[in-house]
Amino acid sequence: MAELYSKAEDRTPYTVVALQECERMNFLTKEIRRSLKELDLGLKGELTITTDMEELGNGLFLDQVPASWTKRAYPSMYPLGVWYADLLLRIK
Template identity: 65%
Template sequence: MFLPQGELTMTNDMESLQNAIYLDQVPESWTKRAYPSMSGLAIWFTDLLNRIKELEIWTSDFSLPSVVWLAGFFNPQSFLTAIMQSMARRNEWPLDKMSLQCDVTKKNREDFSAPPREGAYIHGLYMEGARWDTQAGIMVDARLKELTPTMPVIFIKAIPVDKQETRNLYQCPVYKTRQRGPTYVWTFNLKTKENPSKWTLAGVALLLQI
């Protein structure tokens, strides 16, 4: 508040904001209205600008990008659900009988120039606890000092539950951050030659942020 002498008195909120900025932390008053993140303020702010830019590009013509940055959504679950809703509506299938099929490609974002006819290509995911062998197309053990390798572009499409492949698949949880728990997004079925229990015990997961 301003005093008659023209001086400014620091409130508790102002002091907390100042301390957070000085310590490169996202102020608590901001995190209450933002998406989950474990990044420092500088990285968080850069990430926020990238999210805004992504949405501006998308909304300029309201057409699906060739490859979607899944982590750029405030609520990525809604986008994945929309993929199922679109396919269910098109084929007049019940939504509760739908599931997502996850096919990991051998390509990066720059290799795509148009979106798929159905579903979506997504990028920006990282694997923790293992890595993806692009040539073999399966999960394998992580390399030393390679904690969160980047995943190739993933093709996501909706299919009926009874057509979902169940053999040699690891039900890999997807989280927004390394905090896991409350940041759970979805479960992607990834191909593996190992017993899926190996990856479960290793705590393997996909992350949208690292």
């Protein structure tokens, strides 16, 4: 997609915002994937559980968006389940 809009003069404000949102969502989903894989390995005993992994596990248990995800995400007051469903709709 970035190749389609490589010329600065072709970029409308809407295009710039859309590309920025795509970049933010990609960064957020990579962090979600990375942290969940790391937590999985920690729970299997293949990695030592860190404070970040423990906070992630607690957030998942308490239906709260973990802080490491909130830093990279859009502002939201939703609990984790609703937040994740909203994230999927935004990505779609």
